[in-house]
Amino acid sequence: xxxxxxxxxxxxxxxxxxxxxxxxxxxxxxxxxxxxxxxxxxxxxxxxxxxxxxxxxxxxxxxxxxxxxxxxxxxxxxxxxxxxxxxxxxxxxxxxxxxxxxxxxxxxxxxxxxxxxxxxxxxxxxxxxxxxxxxxxxxxxxxxxxxxxxxxxxxxxxxxxxxxxxxxxxxxxxxxxxxxxxxxxxxxxxxxxxxxxxxxxxxxxxxxxxxxxxxxxxxxxxxxxxxxxxxxxxxxxxxxxxxxxxxxxxxxxxxxxxxxxxxxxxxxxxxxxxxxxxxxxxxxxxxxxxxxxxxxxxxxxxx
Amino acid sequence: xxxxxxxxxxxxxxxxxxxxxxxxxxxxxxxxxxxxxxxxxxxxxxxxxxxxxxxxxxxxxxxxxxxxxxxxxxxxxxxxxxxxxxxxxxxxxxxxxxxxxxxxxxxxxxxxxxxxxxxxxxxxxxxxxxxxxxxxxxxxxxxxxxxxxxxxxxxxxxxxxxxxxxxxxxxxxxxxxxxxxxxxxxxxxxxxxxxxxxxxxxxxxxxxxxxxxxxxxxxxxxxxxxxxxxxxxxxxxxxxxxxxxxxxxxxxxxxxxxxxxxxxxxx
Numbered sequence: 001x002x003x004x005x006x007x008x009x010x011x012x013x014x015x016x017x018x019x020x021x022x023x024x025x026x027x028x029x030x031x032x033x034x035x036x037x038x039x040x041x042x043x044x045x046x047x048x049x050x051x052x053x054x055x056x057x058x059x060x061x062x063x064x065x066x067x068x069x070x071x072x073x074x075x076x077x078x079x080x081x082x083x084x085x086x087x088x089x090x091x092x093x094x095x096x097x098x099x100x101x102x103x104x105x106x107x108x109x110x111x112x113x114x115x116x117x118x119x120x121x122x123x124x125x126x127x128x129x130x131x132x133x134x135x136x137x138x139x140x141x142x143x144x145x146x147x148x149x150x151x152x153x154x155x156x157x158x159x160x161x162x163x164x165x166x167x168x169x170x171x172x173x174x175x176x177x178x179x180x181x182x183x184x185x186x187x188x189x190x191x192x193x194x195x196x197x198x199x200x201x202x203x204x205x206x207x208x209x210x211x212x213x214x215x216x217x218x219x220x221x222x223x224x225x226x227x228x229x230x231x232x233x234x235x236x237x238x239x240x241x242x243x244x245x246x247x248x249x250x251x252x253x254x255x256x257x258x259x260x261x262x263x264x265x266x267x268x269x270x271x272x273x274x275x276x277x278x279x280x281x282x283x284x285x286x287x288x289x290x291x292x293x294x295x296x297x298x299x300x301x302x303x
Numbered sequence: 304x305x306x307x308x309x310x311x312x313x314x315x316x317x318x319x320x321x322x323x324x325x326x327x328x329x330x331x332x333x334x335x336x337x338x339x340x341x342x343x344x345x346x347x348x349x350x351x352x353x354x355x356x357x358x359x360x361x362x363x364x365x366x367x368x369x370x371x372x373x374x375x376x377x378x379x380x381x382x383x384x385x386x387x388x389x390x391x392x393x394x395x396x397x398x399x400x401x402x403x404x405x406x407x408x409x410x411x412x413x414x415x416x417x418x419x420x421x422x423x424x425x426x427x428x429x430x431x432x433x434x435x436x437x438x439x440x441x442x443x444x445x446x447x448x449x450x451x452x453x454x455x456x457x458x459x460x461x462x463x464x465x466x467x468x469x470x471x472x473x474x475x476x477x478x479x480x481x482x483x484x485x486x487x488x489x490x491x492x493x494x495x496x497x498x499x500x501x502x503x504x505x506x507x508x509x510x511x512x513x514x515x516x517x518x519x520x521x522x523x524x525x526x527x528x529x530x531x532x533x534x535x536x537x538x539x540x541x542x543x544x545x546x547x548x549x550x551x552x553x554x555x556x557x558x559x560x561x562x563x564x565x566x567x568x569x570x
Contacts, residue, residue, distance in 0.1 A: 001528040001543065002545070003524065005547065009546070014363075017516075017552045017553060018366065018367055018385050208488075208491055209488070209492060210491050211494055235498070237483070237499045237501070237514065238484075238512075239480065239483070240483070240484050
């Protein structure tokens with residue numbers, strides 16, 4: 001197959017690339033993130049990237065300086081208390097139920113102290129609650145106006161009031177709220193039975209193979225109750241790694257260089273090749289993966 | 304804004320040949336040089352370009368022509384995006400050229416490293432989509448629903464058609480989830496870097512499997528083409544767009560440090 005440069009076919013693509021990409025420089029504004037100078041207008045593109053990382057709650061892995069910078073840029077319109085930090089932020093809407101019943105779009109910010117639904121422009125805090133006052137947080141599914149099923153969250157406060165919000169990744173937001181608040185997962189909900197939350201989910205590095213060799217990429221791995229292992233980078237459109245339980249033939253840990261502080265990486269032998277993963281939490285992953293009945297018998301434990 | 308500014312098109316290695324053509328609206332081009340790198344610029348007398356879409360399109364294309372010209376004559380190029388203008392500083396008593404030069408001096412190491420990394424590379428774009436109508440036509444649920452449709456009165460038909468469309472979309476999307484890891488791995492093996500992007504124009508009735516900017520060794524573009532040919536042969540209903548080669552527009556971003564790289568992980 002030959003690539004095309006025919007302007008008739010590629011003009012919209014070229015315009016998009018030229019308007020959004022490239023080295024940007026603005027001498028008024030040279031900032032430093034993680035000690036690498038980023039230049040000027042590029043800030044906008046960079047913030048978009050960083051916000052994606054934040055949606056995935058990956059911020060905790062960053063160094064102090066980067067976090068401080070991101071906190072400042074994130075919270076310009078959102079006053080924070082002393083010591084309060086944003087843990088995650090994502091597109092979300094709040095169901096307003098007074099004079100008008102309507103979904104109002106904004107962003108959900110989960111901080112170390114509060115859950116806030118905020119609209120940036122014009123600036124308005126649509127709803128907020130102290131994490132301490134949240135007594136329950138549950139996920140439910142509702143058909144949107146367009147007919148698609150949407151995952152929503154129902155937040156119950158101490159005063160008995162219930163608030164409904166929707167979020168880009170409601171499931172992930174919920175898990176972060178629970179982690180932050182130490183809320184138990186709901187004991188039993190009939191609709192949850194079939195699709196219970198993931199068995200284990202967390203930050204993970206994946207060694208992706210390119211023409212010149214491997215590159216460790218940061219992202220998020222999830223192992224479902226059914227034993228499906230996926231890994232997705234926040235920069236990618238879909239999960240780059242997808243291992244069904246019957247494709248996994250062996251699990252081992254071996255000493256190899258990797259971006260974490262641990263000396264070992266996880267080697268997964270699959271029907272379509274070997275996959276290398278690295279996590280600061282390797283032992284939990286090994287346990288969870290070995291725990292799955294279909295692979296348990298074939299597991300060979302590395303040294 | 305201070306009187307004279309510099310409109311910047313591209314950064315090239317310091318020993319590159321002088322730009323040949325003209326810039327936006329025929330503006331004469333020159334370079335601002337530092338020890339390691341040069342900026343290709345024109346002397347600008349006003350603010351950023353603004354105007355009707357048609358004018359913007361023309362300016363953007365003239366901008367890209369300059370970058371293409373640098374790309375074909377210099378060993379490497381860092382494209383600068385549209386409407387990047389350096390200006391002087393009244394406080395520091397520095398002209399636009401002074402400011403730009405001091406940035407080139409300061410960032411020289413990073414910029415020349417990136418230029419070296421990108422030498423001999425091209426950007427290609429690959430978009431693989433599936434038609435929600437064609438792709439799942441052999442799916443049992445879809446076949447059943449389609450058969451049911453035939454005998455129903457128009458009112459019921461409309462409802463069923465809605466449901467059919469929803470099922471077609473779900474089946475295609477699930478297939479895309481399955482195909483993405485495979486396609487991505489196969490393309491990555493032929494690329495130096497790969498970067499997903501959100502496709503700006505997605506026709507209705509399609510599901511995007513993969514939209515990626517590919518950084519490829521210019522000498523090996525045909526290998527990526529061959530991989531796409533075999534994907535096309537395996538899945539005839541997949542629609543593949545293969546665009547380029549372009550200068551490495553999507554790969555000039557200086558790494559924000561959120562991902563770290565290492566050559567093969569084996570110690």
